[in-house]
Amino acid sequence: MFPYKTSFLLKRNTSQALYLQLSNQFITLIKNNTLPSNTKLPGSRVLAEMLNVHRKTVVACYEELLLQGWIVSIPKKGTFVNTDLPLLHYQKSTNDIVKSIKSKANFSFKKSKILERKTFPELTNFTVINDGVSDHRLTPIDDIARTYRRIASKKSTIEQLTYKSTYGNIRLREALVSYLNETRGLQITIDNILITRGSQMGIFLTAILLFKKDDLVVVGETNYIAADVTFSQSKAKILRVPVDENGLNTDAIEKICKKKRIKAVFVTSHHHHPTTVTLSAKRRIHLLNLSKLYNFAIIEDDYDYDFNYNHAPILPLSSHDSLGNVIYLGSVCKTVAPVFRIGYLIAPKDFVDEAAKHRRYIDRQGDALLELTFAEFIKSGDLDRHIKKVLKIYRQRRDLFCKLMTEELSAYFSFEVPKGGMAVWTILDKKYTWKQVSETAKRHQLEIGDWERYDLANNNHNAIRIGFASYTEDEIIELVKKLKQTMNSLDFL
Amino acid sequence: MFPYKTSFLLKRNTSQALYLQLSNQFITLIKNNTLPSNTKLPGSRVLAEMLNVHRKTVVACYEELLLQGWIVSIPKKGTFVNTDLPLLHYQKSTNDIVKSIKSKANFSFKKSKILERKTFPELTNFTVINDGVSDHRLTPIDDIARTYRRIASKKSTIEQLTYKSTYGNIRLREALVSYLNETRGLQITIDNILITRGSQMGIFLTAILLFKKDDLVVVGETNYIAADVTFSQSKAKILRVPVDENGLNTDAIEKICKKKRIKAVFVTSHHHHPTTVTLSAKRRIHLLNLSKLYNFAIIEDDYDYDFNYNHAPILPLSSHDSLGNVIYLGSVCKTVAPVFRIGYLIAPKDFVDEAAKHRRYIDRQGDALLELTFAEFIKSGDLDRHIKKVLKIYRQRRDLFCKLMTEELSAYFSFEVPKGGMAVWTILDKKYTWKQVSETAKRHQLEIGDWERYDLANNNHNAIRIGFASYTEDEIIELVKKLKQTMNSLDFL
Numbered sequence: 002m003f004p005y006k007t008s009f010l011l012k013r014n015t016s017q018a019l020y021l022q023l024s025n026q027f028i029t030l031i032k033n034n035t036l037p038s039n040t041k042l043p044g045s046r047v048l049a050e051m052l053n054v055h056r057k058t059v060v061a062c063y064e065e066l067l068l069q070g071w072i073v074s075i076p077k078k079g080t081f082v083n084t085d086l087p088l089l090h091y092q093k094s095t096n097d098i099v100k101s102i103k104s105k106a107n108f109s110f111k112k113s114k115i116l117e118r119k120t121f122p123e124l125t126n127f128t129v130i131n132d133g134v135s136d137h138r139l140t141p142i143d144d145i146a147r148t149y150r151r152i153a154s155k156k157s158t159i160e161q162l163t164y165k166s167t168y169g170n171i172r173l174r175e176a177l178v179s180y181l182n183e184t185r186g187l188q189i190t191i192d193n194i195l196i197t198r199g200s201q202m203g204i205f206l207t208a209i210l211l212f213k214k215d216d217l218v219v220v221g222e223t224n225y226i227a228a229d230v231t232f233s234q235s236k237a238k239i240l241r242v243p244v245d246e247n248g249l250n251t252d253a254i255e256k257i258c259k260k261k262r263i264k265a266v267f268v269t270s271h272h273h274h275p276t277t278v279t280l281s282a283k284r285r286i287h288l289l290n291l292s293k294l295y296n297f298a299i300i301e302d303d304y305d306y307d308f309n310y311n312h313a314p315i316l317p318l319s320s321h322d323s324l325g326n327v328i329y330l331g332s333v334c335k336t337v338a339p340v341f342r343i344g345y346l347i348a349p350k351d352f353v354d355e356a357a358k359h360r361r362y363i364d365r366q367g368d369a370l371l372e373l374t375f376a377e378f379i380k381s382g383d384l385d386r387h388i389k390k391v392l393k394i395y396r397q398r399r400d401l402f403c404k405l406m407t408e409e410l411s412a413y414f415s416f417e418v419p420k421g422g423m424a425v426w427t428i429l430d431k432k433y434t435w436k437q438v439s440e441t442a443k444r445h446q447l448e449i450g451d452w453e454r455y456d457l458a459n460n461n462h463n464a465i466r467i468g469f470a471s472y473t474e475d476e477i478i479e480l481v482k483k484l485k486q487t488m489n490s491l492d493f494l
Numbered sequence: 495m496f497p498y499k500t501s502f503l504l505k506r507n508t509s510q511a512l513y514l515q516l517s518n519q520f521i522t523l524i525k526n527n528t529l530p531s532n533t534k535l536p537g538s539r540v541l542a543e544m545l546n547v548h549r550k551t552v553v554a555c556y557e558e559l560l561l562q563g564w565i566v567s568i569p570k571k572g573t574f575v576n577t578d579l580p581l582l583h584y585q586k587s588t589n590d591i592v593k594s595i596k597s598k599a600n601f602s603f604k605k606s607k608i609l610e611r612k613t614f615p616e617l618t619n620f621t622v623i624n625d626g627v628s629d630h631r632l633t634p635i636d637d638i639a640r641t642y643r644r645i646a647s648k649k650s651t652i653e654q655l656t657y658k659s660t661y662g663n664i665r666l667r668e669a670l671v672s673y674l675n676e677t678r679g680l681q682i683t684i685d686n687i688l689i690t691r692g693s694q695m696g697i698f699l700t701a702i703l704l705f706k707k708d709d710l711v712v713v714g715e716t717n718y719i720a721a722d723v724t725f726s727q728s729k730a731k732i733l734r735v736p737v738d739e740n741g742l743n744t745d746a747i748e749k750i751c752k753k754k755r756i757k758a759v760f761v762t763s764h765h766h767h768p769t770t771v772t773l774s775a776k777r778r779i780h781l782l783n784l785s786k787l788y789n790f791a792i793i794e795d796d797y798d799y800d801f802n803y804n805h806a807p808i809l810p811l812s813s814h815d816s817l818g819n820v821i822y823l824g825s826v827c828k829t830v831a832p833v834f835r836i837g838y839l840i841a842p843k844d845f846v847d848e849a850a851k852h853r854r855y856i857d858r859q860g861d862a863l864l865e866l867t868f869a870e871f872i873k874s875g876d877l878d879r880h881i882k883k884v885l886k887i888y889r890q891r892r893d894l895f896c897k898l899m900t901e902e903l904s905a906y907f908s909f910e911v912p913k914g915g916m917a918v919w920t921i922l923d924k925k926y927t928w929k930q931v932s933e934t935a936k937r938h939q940l941e942i943g944d945w946e947r948y949d950l951a952n953n954n955h956n957a958i959r960i961g962f963a964s965y966t967e968d969e970i971i972e973l974v975k976k977l978k979q980t981m982n983s984l985d986f987l
Contacts, residue, residue: 016878017676021806025679025813032779032814068805070775087779103685106842107817108758108791110703116851137656146646146863153639162630162831163964183510186518192596198691198857205856210603231855265601282563286525286580298601312561313514320518321525324600338655340862349599358609362724363698363856364691369833370639371861385509471656 003036005043006051019054020061024069027062031071031082040082042072115233119451128480129448132275133305133424133468139391140338144383149374161369167361168353169196170372176379177345185306186320187329192350195357196367198342200302203330204231206346206356206363207265207300212237216264219257221249222458225274228267228302229457237264241458246417248273248280251287258295265298270318271306272422275455275466279420285318292326299327307336307388308470309421310396325349333375335423336388343367343375395423395470398477402469405481413488423470429463433491441491447483496529498536499544512547513554517562520555524564524575533575535565608726612944621973622941625768626798626917626961632884633831637876642867654862660854661846662689663865669872670838678799679813680822685843688850689860691835693795696823697724699839699849699856700758700793705730709757711793712750714742715951718767721760721795722950730757734951739910741766741773744780751788758791763811764799765915768948768959772913778811785819792820800829800881801963802914803889818842826868828916829881836860836868888916888963891970895962898974906981916963922956926984934984940976 009026011019030036043051045059052059063080066072074080121129152158161170168174174194181187197203204227212218214236220229222241232239240263242253249268257263266288270280280288292299303317319329325348332344346356360366378384402425403418415428429435439449452465472480502519504512523529536544538552545552556573559565567573614622645651654663661667667687674680690696697720705711707729713722715734725732733756735746742761750756759781763773773781785792794811802808812822818841825837839849853859871877895918896911908921922928932942945958965973 015676016875018806024806025809028809029814065806069808083775086776087783103683103843105818106791106845107786107819108704108789110791110845110848111706112848113851116848116855118851118854134656138652140652140655142646142652142655146643149646150639150643153635153642159631159633159635162633162635162833163627164832183508190596201855202857211601213604227855234852234855282576283579290580293600296601298599298603313511313517313558315562316518316521325598326600339657339859340655342857342859342861350596352599352603355603355605355609358606358611359727361611362609362694362720362727364695364835366832366835368835368861368864371864382509 002043003040005048008035009052011052011054018061020058020065023052023054023058023062024065027066028069028071031086036082038082038084038086042080042082044079113234115230119453121448121450124446124448127446127448128476128483130450130465130480131468131471132450132466133422134471135335135338135391135423136394136471136473137338137340139394140340141383141387142338145337145341145374145378148377149370152373152377153370158370158373161373165366165369167357167366168194169367170369170376173343173372173376173379176376180379180384181331181345181347185303185314186316187347188320189347193347193353195346195348195353195360196372197330197332197344197346197360198364198367199334199339199344200304200330200332201227201231201344202342202360202363203328203332203344203346204228204300204302206359207298207328207330208232208235208237209359210352210355211235211265211298211300217257217261219254219263219266221268221273221276222460223275223455223462224267224457225269225302226454226457228300232267244273244276244278246278247284248278249284249288251284251291254288255291258291258297263295263297265300266292267300267302268318269302269304271303271315272419274302274304275424276426276464277417277419277422277424277466279315280318285321289318289321289323289326293324297326301327301329303329303331304335305422306331308392308395308423310392310399311420314421319347328352333384337378337384341371341375343371391470398469398472398474399425401474402467402472402477402481405477409481409485410488424466424468426464427467429465431463433488435463435465437491438487441494442483442487444490445483445486447480447487495536496533498541501528502545504545504547511554513551513558516545516547516551516555517558520559521562521564524579529575531575531577531579535573535575537572606727608723612946614941614943617939617941620939620941621969621976623943623958623973624961624964625943625959626915627964628828628831628884628916629887629964629966630831630833632887633833634876634880635831638830638834638867638871641870642863645866645870646863651863651866654866658859658862660850660859661687662860663862663869666836666865666869666872669869673872673877674824674838674840677807678796679809680840681813682840686840686846688839688841688846688853689865690823690825690837690839690853691857691860692827692832692837693797693823693825694720694724694837695853695856696821696825696837696839697721697793697795699852700791700821700823701725701728701730702852703845703848704728704758704791704793710750710754712747712756712759714761714766714769715953716768716948716955717760717950718762718795719947719950721793725760737766737769737771739771740777741771742777742781744777744784747781748784751784751790756788756790758793759785760793760795761811762795762797764796764808765912767795767797768917769919769957770910770912770915770917770959772808773811778814782811782814782816782819786817790819794820794822796822796824797828798915799824801885801888801916803885803892804913807914812840821845826877830871830877834864834868836864884963891962891965891967892918894967895960895965895970895974898970902974902978903981917959917961919957920960922958924956926981928956928958930984931980934987935976935980937983938976938979940973940980 049056049059208231212235216237218237219240221244243250319327329347435452455465542549542552701724705728709730711730712733714737736743812820822840928945
């Protein structure tokens with residue numbers, strides 16, 4: 002007889018009922034033909050004794066197997082493995098199974114090259130250079146979590162716990178409409194806003210809606226890599242125009258428009274990513290005029306509007322959009338903390354409506370509790386207070402970083418002091434390459450990061466973004482020290 | 495001279511500084527050529543008097559305009575509108591602008607027909623029929639919000655507030671791996687799981703990775719509409735096979751495989767959506783064998799695994815997946831509450847890795863705070879306790895609903911009592927149409943909802959899903975009463 006006694010492993014300290022463990026293991030034995038069809042199973046009392054379980058357990062197990070159709074019970078004869086089951090093709094041993102499940106799919110799917118992104122192991126005592134992110138240690142997390150809990154416990158919130166609008170919570174949309182109209186000079190209504198998960202989802206939705214295969218999109222040379230990748234993923238063709246101290250060269254864009262039909266221009270007008278330059282007033286007007294004349298969309302990613310050190314923020318192109326050419330993207334991720342995936346897409350109603358339809362099939366809807374929390378965070382003025390607070394800190398960090406870089410490293414690096422934002426566009430002397438620097442830096446516990454991504458256009462500017470906002474003044478001193486040690490040992494070689 | 499006195503509207507009770515309001519309004523006047531280039535601006539003292547503001551305000555405003563390049567200051571001569579600005583093409587009046595921004599884009603974009611979904615106004619005293627959603631009023635919202643806040647206030651959480659893995663929080667992935675291995679008999683490791691926003695994002699990512707134009711995907715006739723739409727959006731061709739009391743007809747699938755190369759089969763094996771039938775053991779094995787033989791992917795959407803009333807849950811196909819053919823999708827949205835957009839995609843590592851790369855360009859990453867909260871909700875056993883609690887309630891609601899439907903409405907409707915899930919597949923007598931019922935129902939404060947979506951395959955089954963789980967027993971009595979009134983007045987006509 003089949004060695005039932007030794008063929009089952011029943012754990013008593015798990016949440017899964019014994020009879021269920023038993024029936025699941027029976028199913029495996031039946032499936033891999035260890036218990037072939039028509040095998041007579043022992044009576045419940047016999048099996049119960051062999052396995053040292055209560056008879057009820059075996060009865061429940063058999064009932065389960067009957068229900069699921071794995072076994073049949075023939076009156077006066079007994080219980081048998083169903084003869085009517087097709088054989089499950091030979092299975093490997095459990096280890097192999099786990100291994101195979103772990104590693105490779107047994108079906109084909111698309112593999113994309115352009116999505117590849119370098120990641121870097123988190124090493125202790127290492128300073129890791131980023132491209133300009135906020136300091137998450139300054140997040141007003143306690144206030145936000147307190148508000149979150151208070152809102153969650155409100156009676157009126159219960160309605161928000163089920164399926165809701167794909168446009169985002171109405172109160173957050175209202176709060177953002179008045180906030181953005183007031184601070185950015187927009188002239189939008191509730192119909193013009195879709196709540197997204199950070200501005201990346203805004204870029205993604207925009208790309209899906211705008212681009213058919215080989216549609217042309219104009220970007221800077223060089224450009225924000227995530228935008229490039231997203232556009233390429235939706236099959237758009239990327240055209241690059243030069244970027245100088247006044248931002249995107251709009252004359253170059255006009256030249257293109259005279260020859261070809263372009264679908265969109267992607268612009269980070271406030272501080273061009275990665276070079277941090279601001280688009281000049283003249284070019285802003287020029288770009289808006291071109292978009293009207295040639296009916297293309299301006300995708301304005303205003304990722305760091307709140308961070309200006311020398312003067313008031315410059316109003317976005319969207320605030321001057323008279324005919325509906327601008328798709329305006331922003332988020333609270335950089336301003337408050339990346340963990341809060343809340344952003345917005347501002348556009349003409351028909352575009353917003355279409356984007357909302359697509360959004361339904363991506364993630365259905367946003368997080369109403371978090372959205373209500375941020376509606377309050379904005380209306381209470383806490384957001385403004387937070388911005389004022391960190392702005393002061395980031396300015397000091399910018400000043401310290403630029404001062405030290407000039408004093409200590411001007412022989413190797415040149416840069417413009419950025420008027421705003423969270424990073425310095427740092428140009429390396431042509432005598433060196435970032436490849437060398439990055440390799441040598443590791444010896445000094447300094448990780449330069451993905452320096453290659455800044456030269457997608459291959460124009461050998463030999464520059465990368467170095468974020469300053471996320472480091473304390475001590476950490477900045479440490480960073481510059483390590484960078485200096487790196488350059489010194491490079492000279493020494 | 496230009497009527498400065500009357501051309502500016504300065505609000506003192508807003509958060510925007512006066513000088514900024516002033517400069518922004520100057521910019522508008524310059525842009526729409528009301529103040530043509532080379533116009534001499536009044537001195538700061540003069541303007542300050544005219545506008546009745548402090549002189550500092552005007553000075554700050556002029557500095558701002560200089561910085562932004564809208565005006566130039568010529569020593570000994572004064573301040574002038576920059577001659578070097580291209581004219582912004584004629585703008586309509588502010589009202590028109592708002593209107594135009596509100597309504598239509600001045601650029602072209604794709605408009606999709608298949609994304610159209612009916613929405614229904616929320617009317618008071620109306621009973622709205624849904625397709626089987628959980629009762630959000632049973633959400634353990636206080637416990638979850640308390641946990642959320644506790645986690646947010648932990649020192650160790652600060653690290654989670656910045657950019658993190660696109661795979662989802664590691665602790666939630668670990669918690670789900672052991673939870674799913676134990677409850678669903680899976681044999682997965684941390685490498686096989688990607689945290690998504692509800693199972694919809696899992697379907698979306700899967701469709702993006704699997705389908706090129708005209709690739710074939712097999713689904714039931716009829717099928718879960720959101721899956722159909724998502725597949726069609728990624729240009730797949732949908733083939734339908736019949737669904738009977740044993741679920742998808744796998745013989746029909748085999749026939750197709752012998753003729754054509756199919757890319758995937760979408761199956762809601764536990765309770766077919768919409769008909770609620772369970773895929774039989776025989777067909778489960780058959781389908782798995784076919785997937786190995788013909789190397790197609792099985793997309794298993796296990797949307798209501800936790801809700802069984804007659805017997806223990808049947809293990810998903812994924813638990814028998816020896817070669818890596820199954821992509822297993824689930825979520826906590828239906829189990830806990832739709833507002834918590836947390837789901838999982840379980841698949842071979844290479845597929846999971848590719849999905850994670852795409853996810854980066856959709857919404858970058860999930861909500862680490864919420865993910866940590868649910869890691870604890872699962873590990874503490876609270877999730878299991880919650881399921882036990884609502885399962886009992888939903889069973890009572892199912893029994894009451896089915897009892898009343900049989901007693902009161904068997905003349906009009908026929909149905910099988912569902913073994914699990916949250917809805918009854920309700921077949922209307924052929925004498926009537928759901929169109930009639932839906933129209934008449936409105937007169938009795940009953941909203942049938944989008945009854946058309948259940949017959950995408952046009953096989954005139956004349957049936958819809960009626961959810962029972964989200965209504966209290968009183969609400970169920972009310973619903974049936976309204977439905978009876980509806981049918982009576984239909985007969986009366």
